[in-house]
Amino acid sequence: MALVGFLLLAGAAIAGxxxxxxxxxxxxxxxxxxxxxxxxxxxxxxxxxxFLAVLQLIVYAGAIMVLFIFVIMLISVRYEESGESxxxxxxxxxxxxxxxxxxxxxxxxILSFKMALTPSGTRSLGGITELGLALYQKYMFPFExxxxxxxxxxxxxxSITRRxxxxxxGNVAMEKEV
Amino acid sequence: MTLGxxxxxxxxxxxxxxxxxxxxAYISFAERRILAHIQSRIGPNRVGPQGLLxxxxxxxxxxxxxxxxxxxxxxxxxxxxxxxxxxPAILAFSVIPFGESITLFGREIALHVTDVNxxxxxxxxxxxxxxxxxxxxxxxxxxxxxxxxGLRSSAQMISYELTMGLVIVAVVMLSGSFSxxxxxxxxxxxxxILYQPIGFVLFMIGALAEINRTPFDLPEAETELVAGFHxxxxxxxxxxxxxxxxxxxxxxxxxxxxMFLGGWLVPWPSPAxxxxxxxxxxxxVLIFFMMWTRxxxxxxxxxxxxxxxxxxxxxxxxxxxxxxxLVLALLERS
Numbered sequence: 001m002a003l004v005g006f007l008l009l010a011g012a013a014i015a016g017x018x019x020x021x022x023x024x025x026x027x028x029x030x031x032x033x034x035x036x037x038x039x040x041x042x043x044x045x046x047x048x049x050x051f052l053a054v055l056q057l058i059v060y061a062g063a064i065m066v067l068f069i070f071v072i073m074l075i076s077v078r079y080e081e082s083g084e085s086x087x088x089x090x091x092x093x094x095x096x097x098x099x100x101x102x103x104x105x106x107x108x109x110i111l112s113f114k115m116a117l118t119p120s121g122t123r124s125l126g127g128i129t130e131l132g133l134a135l136y137q138k139y140m141f142p143f144e145x146x147x148x149x150x151x152x153x154x155x156x157x158x159s160i161t162r163r164x165x166x167x168x169x170g171n172v173a174m175e176k177e178v
Numbered sequence: 179m180t181l182g183x184x185x186x187x188x189x190x191x192x193x194x195x196x197x198x199x200x201x202x203a204y205i206s207f208a209e210r211r212i213l214a215h216i217q218s219r220i221g222p223n224r225v226g227p228q229g230l231l232x233x234x235x236x237x238x239x240x241x242x243x244x245x246x247x248x249x250x251x252x253x254x255x256x257x258x259x260x261x262x263x264x265x266p267a268i269l270a271f272s273v274i275p276f277g278e279s280i281t282l283f284g285r286e287i288a289l290h291v292t293d294v295n296x297x298x299x300x301x302x303x304x305x306x307x308x309x310x311x312x313x314x315x316x317x318x319x320x321x322x323x324x325x326x327x328g329l330r331s332s333a334q335m336i337s338y339e340l341t342m343g344l345v346i347v348a349v350v351m352l353s354g355s356f357s358x359x360x361x362x363x364x365x366x367x368x369x370x371i372l373y374q375p376i377g378f379v380l381f382m383i384g385a386l387a388e389i390n391r392t393p394f395d396l397p398e399a400e401t402e403l404v405a406g407f408h409x410x411x412x413x414x415x416x417x418x419x420x421x422x423x424x425x426x427x428x429x430x431x432x433x434x435x436x437m438f439l440g441g442w443l444v445p446w447p448s449p450a451x452x453x454x455x456x457x458x459x460x461x462x463v464l465i466f467f468m469m470w471t472r473x474x475x476x477x478x479x480x481x482x483x484x485x486x487x488x489x490x491x492x493x494x495x496x497x498x499x500x501x502x503x504l505v506l507a508l509l510e511r512s
Contacts, residue, residue, distance in 0.1 A: 027252075054302075057304075057306070058302060061306070062306025066306070069314075073328075074329075
């Protein structure tokens with residue numbers, strides 16, 4: 001039962017990932033990525049990590065991908081325009097990509113062997129209580145540092161993109177133009 | 179996982195599905211009658227006694243109508259878009275509890291399909307997935323009114339989801355659990371609306387915006403956008419949008435009932451089988467309130483909507499969390 005579920009979900013995730021790379025239409029590519037996120041979320045659920053699964057849905061599928069698709073829709077790249085980039089890249093590009101892929105495969109197989117050796121199911125990683133305790137007690141300082149870092153990034157992005165001489169009203173006017 | 183377990187789950191799923199779809203049909207009917215009453219009209223009263231068979235007639239009509247496929251539309255997404263809107267809307271009911279457990283045929287049956295310990299977050303996640311249905315259909319229609327409607331809708335849903343999420347944080351701080359059953363149990367003495375009056379108001383405003391209802395129905399503002407994201411849709415696919423909209427209405431009002439009004443609990447003793455009835459009554463009060471707002475309030479302007487969401491609701495929700503946390507910490511110390 002669990003194996004069938006895993007195979008189905010893993011298959012869906014891999015198919016989605018292939019879709020991201022192979023789709024010509026940028027919007028379909030983005031949607032395939034959403035499919036990958038949803039499939040991995042359900043995988044997390046099967047590994048009894050419901051909190052992680054829901055976060056995956058809210059953050060990746062719900063927030064980040066929505067922004068991606070927003071951008072794709074607004075600049076309306078319907079289909080890949082030029083035929084030049086369609087072919088297989090030659091020379092160094094090709095070998096670099098193949099080398100990187102080989103490194104990834106090796107790394108993943110080592111990692112999954114390591115994981116398989118440690119007994120699974122003895123400790124609960126995905127429980128919301130454990131996660132909360134770990135974040136707010138053991139890793140309190142790194143957690144706060146990370147959140148301040150994110151805040152700084154937001155403020156920085158705003159101050160860079162905001163046009164000088166145009167206040168908030170300018171931004172509102174831009175929204176109206178959209 | 180015995181056979182009995184499978185049968186129980188299957189029966190519950192079918193039952194919830196049936197209740198949601200019938201509920202949705204009759205909420206749409208109730209809305210037409212109530213709005214008509216507010217506007218001094220009569221409303222649909224021809225089909226059956228008091229027009230009670232109107233939803234059936236509507237369903238027949240919509241199912242037999244032709245699906246018009248616009249020439250310039252993205253075919254696949256246009257046809258599947260409404261499905262993305264409906265599935266999350268109905269899926270949300272899998273985690274909504276209607277009461278405690280009852281004993282039936284010698285089995286103890288819990289009155290919910292499943293009680294996951296992250297139920298509240300699960301519903302939030304589903305509502306953020308629901309955005310896809312709207313704006314994929316909008317984009318696939320290849321119509322500027324649809325696109326503007328879809329953009330407005332997603333911008334508004336993302337902004338107001340934040341407020342709703344922060345209000346939920348305060349509720350979870352009070353109850354100490356993300357499970358909806360536990361949240362209701364935590365209100366055995368006092369419903370959270372008394373502890374969180376501001377939270378409740380913020381949640382209801384956020385909910386109105388989240389499900390695109392007046393005064394936040396800009397995505398389908400007919401005076402400027404024809405019908406917004408579903409301008410190009412007809413027949414059953416149009417009906418699916420209506421269905422998912424009313425299903426979402428049921429979800430947010432159920433969530434508000436569970437988190438603020440004590441769910442199925444009532445201050446007087448009542449048998450376990452009465453629980454779903456109390457729950458439904460509370461939900462219907464909230465739904466009526468939302469219809470009332472629709473009949474009363476005019477529509478926001480889009481920039482007003484954004485400013486209101488980000489500059490009024492969000493700071494209030496943050497302050498609500500801080501105050502709740504402070505009070506809880508002080509109580510714990512004393």
